[in-house]
Amino acid sequence: MSARSKILFILLAGAGHGNWAWDKLHILLLKLGFLVLPIERIGKDRVRYLQEVVSAVGGYDHVVIVAHSIATADVVDLAGYDELQSGKVSWVLVAPPPIGFDLSYQLYIVFAAGVKLLRSAVKENNAVLMISGKMAYKFLFSEIPAYAYHAIFVDGKLRPEPLLKWFVFGRYEKLLPRGLPGYAYVVVPMRDAMVPARFQLRLAGRLGAEVFQIVGAPHDVMFTHPESLARVLQEIVEQVTGIEP
Structure with a gap:
């Protein structure tokens, strides 16, 4: 039996969202x-x-x-669930582009769930939150506690450099505390057109937290680039489990 077969x-497609x-x-x-x-x-029911x-x-x-x-x-x-509060479980929450949804409302639902998920599971699990759209950064910095995310992807690519432990985004620098415990993946669509070119990512000082690798994908990856999402998921598993391609 291969390692990948384990x-x-x-x-999770939700209620009839196949x-x-x-x-x-x-x-x-x-x-x-x-x-x-x-x-x-x-x-x-x-x-x-x-339970399934x-x-x-x-x-x-x-x-x-x-999960969509x-x-x-x-x-x-x-x-x-206690059974899912384990390091053997990784979470990926995929936010869709605004097709048929009110963007602000949709993102609020996503971020509200993300806050609760990360607060309850981040210490043991490898949480991945994929976000998109114009309101993304407002919610990212106002709704999700800074301790919940210690890795953010850069330029849509997995970055293995261990020193990429934080980023500071323009005026939000003061909202990011230092040296807090916990870890997670956070996927932010830096390719999104709402991000002005003049805003530059800057790396802040060293953190006392364990930080996994940095992953990313375009915000519409679920609908237009499932191949890219599959590769990102493969990279997550390889990084977390050590299984080589």
Whole structure:
């Protein structure tokens, strides 16, 4: 049995939100050699649905739970289960581009879930929050506590340099405390057009926290670039578990 066959991806599509992108992501992950379990809410009561996710975690070396932002309420509930409060579980929350949604409301739901998820799970889990849109930075710095994220991707690429432990973004520098415990991945779409070129990323001093690698993807990766998302997920697993490509 290969090492990758002991890693499970759980795809949470929310309430009837199956689409071609999730299906393609499923196929791509299978081609990469991972096990994939899509779990839908259709036809199940909430308790049964959540327990199905929790029960699937056992027997694997590492589990990556990938949730569309429409399923953020599910993520918040799942983060409270003891079985998922473990270093063997990584979380990926994918926020979609504003297609058919009110952007501000959609982002608020995503960030509200992200706050609760990171506060409850970040000390043990490897949390990944993928955000997008014009309101992203407002919510990032006002709603999510600074201790919850110690790694932010740069230019849409995984950056392995261990010294990239913080970033300071323009006027928000004063909101970022130093040396706080905990770690997480945070994916911020720096390619988003709302980011003016004059704002430069600057690295701040050394932190006392453990920091994993920095990953990223375009904000519309879920819908237009599932191949990119599959590669990002592969990189996350390889970094967290040490499994080589």
